[in-house]
Amino acid sequence: MKHFFSILALFILISCSSDDSEDNQDQKTIIQSVLPSLSASSTNIGETITINGQNFNPNIACTIKFNGTNGQITQITSNTISVTVPVGATSGQIELTTNGVTLNVGYITVNGTNRLFAYKQWGTIVELNPVTGAETKTLVYGTGSNYLKDLGYFAPTNEIIAQGVGNTSKLFKVKLTDKTVKEITFAGYDQLIITSTKLYGYKSYEGIIELNPNTGSEIGNLINTGNTSGDYLYGLIYNDATNEIIGEKYGNDKNVNLVNKICKIKLFDNSVIESTYSGYDELIPASNGKLYAYRGLKRIVELNPATGAENKTLKNISDPHISNFTYFPQTNQLIGKKNIYNNGIVTSKFLKLNLTDNSLSENNILKDDYDYLIVTN
Structure with a gap:
């Protein structure tokens, strides 16, 4: 369906060359474009959507x-430009560029979309x-703060929340x-x-304790997760599908063999359940109700969220220096980064695993070696 927005006139200058001009200077053509009103700007x-205006030229290329x-x-007339909202579009500014001139047309909310943020050290x-x-x-x-860690998106307040590490x-x-x-x-907390x-x-x-998201003060009672040498929890994540905090413990059994355990803290009753499992570098919860995991130099797998057992292998991975996986619901992908080291120079690639067909792409170069990727929901 098409959304037609109320308009505010806005003028931009578009340069056109003229060989017949006596002084060979550019002539200026005034084009009226439009600004969608914020009260109706959703799609x-x-x-x-349609941008309404005047004097658009269908013969001049433009991008939105x-x-x-x-x-x-999809269509340009003298009074309208029609454009389809692409996959990957997120809420934000619409920009119209034509003949080298870029105009901010206005802000639009793309419904049901996720945004991707990154943190540079x-x-x-x-x-x-x-x-x-x-x-x-x-x-x-x-x-x-000197350094941020544990960055994530907190939906109730529409904030990115993190822990600042410094003198305090x-x-x-x-x-x-x-x-x-x-x-x-x-x-301050371990995570x-x-x-x-x-x-x-x-x-x-x-153990785990609830915090007031506005003040950081502790609320309620501690959920005990163990106090022996093998009880340290690593890589804690939240699985929305099961309302559990999940982490990993590892230590030696009575025969001094290294044992990995998955530890699940059920938030509806504060019970703690542990079971032996394979152990992974990263656990990746997804809003589609599934739980994924990555083991370095081996594979990306789907896990049974109840037991931690492997359901299936999604992709075999032999490359080192892969990290920061997170789930991006809008495209049903696991996204992360892959670092390539060459003579002390780091090149970071944008890694995307399509969960529909398990295809892996790494075609795009990231500007920085980001420490965290954060997805809104």
Whole structure:
């Protein structure tokens, strides 16, 4: 369906050359374009929107980008430009470029879409195009904390939340709506775990405790996860499908054999369940209800979320230096990065595993060796 927006007239100059001009200078043609009103600026992937205006020239090539992703122009008339919202489009600015001139046409909300952000070590958070991995905008440049870790998206407040590590521990929060940053001194934890509605902290050899997402203060009672040498939890993630915090323990059994265990903290009753399993470098929860895992130099697999057993191998992986996997619902892909080292120079590739056909692509180069990839939902 087409969305027609109320308009505000906006003028841009488009240069046209004229061989017949006496002084051979460019003539200027004034084209009226339009600005969609924010009160009605929403659409869906695959739908067609129309930019209304005057004096558009169907014979002059133009591009329209949705927050950095190219749309497919289906028709240009003297008064309208029709464009299909592409896969990978996210909420943000629409840009019209023609004859070397770019105009911000307005902001549009793409319904049901996810956004992709990345954190550069020592202070910058940027938004990435989820199709190409290219940086589209800087969200935060520099933070008060020396280093951020455990970055994730907290939907109830539409914020990226992290833990700032420096002389003092801080709860770091940046609002996606206006880019405001707040840093609150708090106790500090071995890891923050962000669920769909709550925030938790992990204390090593003690357990999991709920935190107030506004102040960082502790709420309620500690969920005990063990206090012996083999009870340290690694790689904690939240699985929304089962409402569990999941992590990994490893230690030696009575025969001094290394044993990996999957540890699941059920948040509906605070019970803790452990069972032996294969062990992985990364656990990757997905909003499609499935649980994936990556084991370095071996494979990406789908796990049974109840037992941790392997359901199937999705892709065999022999390359080293692959990390930062996360699930991107809009395209049903696992995305991550692959580093290639050559004479001390690092090249980072944008890695995408299509879960529909298990095809793996690494065609796009990332601008930086990002420490975290963060997906909104």
